[in-house]
């Protein structure tokens with residue numbers, strides 16, 4: 001192997017030399033392009049400053065400025081392309097590839113050797129020295145064991161014989177590790193990757209994508225791809241590599257702007273923000289569900305998923321809980337749609353169009369316009385026809401106002417300069433100029449009304465929804481109205497409200513988005529998913545979740561989740577992929593946490609070893625000093641240490657209790673960056689994240705009764721290398737039920753166990 005390694009290093013040296021030459025050329029081109037653009041911009045700046053008075057001059061200058069602007073835009077585009085090439089080449093010059101396959105394709109005279117890396121690279125004769133990991137042929141690297149293999153190409157299925165598979169770890173142009181493997185992607189490289197300590201940002205996994213993850217990444221057939229995977233099985237990782245794959249696969253008709261990822265919180269958005277750039281792709285848009293709703297209900301404070309969760313934990317009102325549960329179903333949304341479609345005109349909650357305290361178009365007039373539309377038309381058509389008529393009516397009102405005194409008054413207040421800019425290109429006829437001016441003045445003052453019509457402000461959707469709720473249950477309507485008075489909106493009301501608005505007005509759909517991803521989909525209600533399907537009608541959905549980590553609902557089998565989605569959301573081609581192997585945690589941690597779940601034996605640990613998790617039992621008097629000792633000892637080994645509590649209040653309280661002895665940072669839902677040092681955070685904010693060491697705080701029976709099994713599982717599964725559970729006083733039975741061989745139990749104080 002040593003000799004082989006020398007030969008491979010020699011090739012790496014040759015390839016890197018070629019990459020560096022190209023890098024030099026591209027850097028020069030980039031510098032030139034930047035200089036050219038600065039020159040155009042300087043020139044453009046001077047032209048834009050020319051003071052124009054005569055109309056002819058102004059028009060000429062405008063045309064010139066436009067031309068310059070176009071030139072700058074074109075230069076910027078070239079610069080972007082060059083900049084991207086330079087970045088890719090820089091990366092390749094340090095780490096050109098990670099895989100090699102030797103294959104003999106059916107019908108070809110002899111075998112060939114291909115190297116696979118983050119991006120393709122060809123020499124001047126167009127020989128591919130590196131293949132992009134997303135190229136069709138590269139799938140052999142991820143899917144094939146030695147022997148006969150097949151792979152998809154645009155022209156159909158191809159067969160080949162895989163003769164050799166080799167993995168590399170190359171850094172700064174030097175081969176650090178090299179393995180031959182017969183497996184799909186061998187464990188040795190994966191071992192090395194997973195043993196590393198956690199970092200601030202999630203890393204890409206292109207060198208070690210596993211076969212079942214590859215099925216997620218390369219799927220282009222289905223409009224619903226449902227991924228149900230155990231904690232740490234690489235759902236998020238696979239989803240992000242999938243984005244990169246789709247961008248490569250449909251370079252011509254899919255742009256990063258046409259994709260959106262619904263993520264659990266801002267911390268998570270930041271945590272994953274480096275993955276796509278590290279693969280040479282632009283980031284896709286990320287939004288949390290609360291942000292998405294927030295944009296659609298301006299002026300209202302939307303309850304976040306976490307607040308809703310904390311409310312459930314802190315106070316729980318059985319009657320309201322029941323109502324909220326119904327609001328979360330797809331059946332409820334369907335009821336909203338039926339209501340909106342069949343709403344008689346006299347029940348529509350129109351509001352007058354007012355301007356500066358004066359009603360310009362009354363509620364009665366609006367209703368009459370609506371009633372005048374054919375009753376046989378669907379509600380949305382009647383509504384859009386009403387909108388058209390309202391605009392026409394406004395224009396008539398403008399005409400009727402043109403010669404009114406208030407307009408004459410306003411005209412007299414205008415400066416010569418204002419008049420000139422308002423009437424440019426109208427010729428010299430004073431009569432024409434005056435009429436145009438008057439019309440502009442009225443139109444400008446009526447502008448807010450046009451906007452109100454455009455934005456559907458002439459219908460009070462909140463009142464309408466409250467009436468709908470009252471038809472179901474008067475208490476539900478009261479609760480909703482009460483929230484509204486304080487400018488608040490419960491999360492459970494957002495999707496039905498929007499569906500009501502959209503069904504009445506025919507608005508709210510975004511046809512631009514082609515791919516939509518939802519991470520932690522188990523936290524979405526069927527009502528929300530149904531609304532998102534409606535709001536993004538052209539999108540393919542990739543939904544990633546783990547129902548065992550459902551903090552807000554109960555666990556369901558993957559097949560049941562798929563069945564319900566198909567039934568509720570009407571996808572044509574749905575596919576379920578299940579991931580059972582956990583990569584995040586050491587084998588010892590996985591063996592312990594899977595014991596917490598009734599069906600946990602399906603979870604396969606990855607063979608990376610560490611210490612068994614430790615269950616620490618302390619007393620009410622000594623817990624603080626015991627906890628501090630544990631933290632001190634973890635600090636000697638790890639940099640990323642998290643203490644996970646159940647609620648934000650508990651996190652704050654703990655911080656206050658430790659303050660005198662230890663500096664910690666409590667994470668809140670509006671934090672977007674993980675700070676250094678010891679972190680305290682509530683479990684829902686830890687979703688999707690991982691830490692070298694985790695201490696789950698206060699695992700007592702009162703905090704973690706049987707019903708909070710998922711919460712405890714989610715908290716524990718954030719740990720990569722070290723997991724400790726601290727119980728104060730009465731320990732949780734949930735742990736007592738776990739096979740005692742999977743953890744170490746330590747009595748820190750003279751605590752009497754039940």
Ligand SMILES: Nc1ncnc2c1ncn2[C@@H]1O[C@H](COP(=O)(O)OP(=O)(O)OP(=O)(O)O)[C@@H](O)[C@H]1O
Nearest residue numbers: 205208209210231232233234235236237583584688
């Ligand atoms: N094929 C792989 N090669 C290398 N690392 C991997 C691979 N798959 C997953 N990992 C690593 O395992 C860890 C967990 O991955 P990820 O966060 O994507 O899992 P997840 O299923 O989304 O987890 P959770 O549901 O618990 O949030 C990450 O550190 C990721 O880099």
